[in-house]
Amino acid sequence: xxxxxxxxxxxxxxxxxxxxxxxxxxxxxxxxxxxxxxxxxxxxxxxxxxxxxxxxxxxxxxxxxxxxxxxxxxxxxxxxxxxxxxxxxxxxxxxxxxxxxxxxxxxxxxxxxxxxxxxxxxxxxxxxxxxxxxxxxxxxxxxxxxxxxxxxxxxxxxxxxxx
Amino acid sequence: xxxxxxxxxxxxxxxxxxxxxxxxxxxxxxxxxxxxxxxxxxxxxxxxxxxxxxxxxxxxxxxxxxxxxxxxxxxxxxxxxxxxxxxxxxxxxxxxxxxxxxxxxxxxxxxxxxxxxxxxxxxxxxxxxxxxxxxxxxxxxxxxxxxxxxxxxxxxxxxxxxxxxxxxxxxxxxxxxxxxxxxxxxxxxxxxxxxxxxxxxxxxxxxxxxxxxxxxxxxxxxxxxxxxxxxxxxxxxxxxxxxxxxxxx
Numbered sequence: 001x002x003x004x005x006x007x008x009x010x011x012x013x014x015x016x017x018x019x020x021x022x023x024x025x026x027x028x029x030x031x032x033x034x035x036x037x038x039x040x041x042x043x044x045x046x047x048x049x050x051x052x053x054x055x056x057x058x059x060x061x062x063x064x065x066x067x068x069x070x071x072x073x074x075x076x077x078x079x080x081x082x083x084x085x086x087x088x089x090x091x092x093x094x095x096x097x098x099x100x101x102x103x104x105x106x107x108x109x110x111x112x113x114x115x116x117x118x119x120x121x122x123x124x125x126x127x128x129x130x131x132x133x134x135x136x137x138x139x140x141x142x143x144x145x146x147x148x149x150x151x152x153x154x155x156x157x158x159x160x161x162x163x
Numbered sequence: 164x165x166x167x168x169x170x171x172x173x174x175x176x177x178x179x180x181x182x183x184x185x186x187x188x189x190x191x192x193x194x195x196x197x198x199x200x201x202x203x204x205x206x207x208x209x210x211x212x213x214x215x216x217x218x219x220x221x222x223x224x225x226x227x228x229x230x231x232x233x234x235x236x237x238x239x240x241x242x243x244x245x246x247x248x249x250x251x252x253x254x255x256x257x258x259x260x261x262x263x264x265x266x267x268x269x270x271x272x273x274x275x276x277x278x279x280x281x282x283x284x285x286x287x288x289x290x291x292x293x294x295x296x297x298x299x300x301x302x303x304x305x306x307x308x309x310x311x312x313x314x315x316x317x318x319x320x321x322x323x324x325x326x327x328x329x330x331x332x333x334x335x336x337x338x339x340x341x342x343x344x345x346x347x348x349x350x351x352x353x354x355x356x357x358x359x360x361x362x363x364x365x366x367x368x369x370x371x372x373x374x375x376x377x378x379x380x381x382x383x384x385x386x387x388x389x390x391x392x393x394x395x396x397x398x399x400x401x402x403x404x405x406x407x408x409x410x411x412x
């Protein structure tokens with residue numbers, strides 16, 4: 001399990017933006033995976049597990065939005081900032097990309113998280129999404145297109161020449 | 164538009180690699196703690212192994228696919244009693260004999276500190292034969308029973324006193340039509356397994372005990388309760404096997 005706990009925790013953190021909540025969600029997901037192991041068949045384990053983690057995290061995020069006290073802290077549902085290595089990407093650019101991601105629909109954002117942040121292969125994504133491998137490309141491209149629309153509208157500087 | 168998407172992809176890759184996540188907490192330990200808590204309704208085992216950690220009995224079902232899949236490690240680590248894992252090992256050519264030292268029921272009970280359970284279904288009977296398999300810290304009693312219609316089945320009970328939550332036992336299932344179904348209501352976890360597969364035990368370090376490896380294609384019900392794992396092998400239906408399991412006293 002230790003082999004997968006990083007991926008599970010990070011997946012939950014991407015959705016919840018809160019380490020203790022992400023820990024709780026990842027724990028709960030592992031317990032649910034335990035109880036559902038009879039439904040696991042052959043194939044990669046990671047997408048199967050991450051689907052449980054993401055579902056658990058998304059449900060918690062929705063529940064959190066309904067709780068007044070936490071909603072106040074969560075404001076628009078995004079953290080004030082993520083910790084990043086600014087030698088790789090500037091703080092300003094990172095914040096804009098993050099806010100653009102948060103403006104996407106849940107399904108669009110999730111597929112981007114899985115592909116670029118959690119590094120799922122297209123084959124793993126196909127298992128996660130329950131669709132043919134060929135469909136993964138088009139769904140990913142569609143999500144990127146939506147992200148591009150958000151960026152054009154709200155953060156055009158990201159796409160400026162020389163950016 | 165494609166150029167813009169390419170730029171965004173680059174940003175995503177950079178942001179992902181620049182992300183500094185909080186340190187991952189010990190989720191594995193916390194989950195193990197939750198899973199090892201005995202169910203409130205589960206009766207305590209009659210034998211006591213004070214000072215010895217709850218054993219981890221691992222049962223693995225698997226597909227012969229060439230290489231061990233990551234699921235094996237993940238599940239073995241996570242579900243450290245019954246485990247479904249993939250194996251490259253083929254059961255073809257392996258012996259199907261259940262071996263062990265023939266002992267009396269009294270001797271077996273003595274070895275298990277009086278903890279062996281006997282079935283009340285369909286009626287309280289004594290086993291026709293008892294074998295004791297001794298794999299160091301892992302001891303298994305195999306009790307053979309005969310039903311009124313002449314069919315016989317084997318009940319496997321183990322002390323599983325390996326401690327430290329390490330794998331103790333494994334069962335591999337090849338792709339040749341073997342199936343695993345989850346069964347509810349029999350303790351912590353239970354599975355109904357059919358089809359040709361491999362059975363093997365592990366030592367306390369998680370290494371396969373070579374002399375324990377065998378093949379079987381007999382219907383099997385296996386379940387864990389309070390850290391101990393039980394198994395019924397025989398020409399029983401799923402319902403009959405469950406009835407036997409529920410009647411163990």
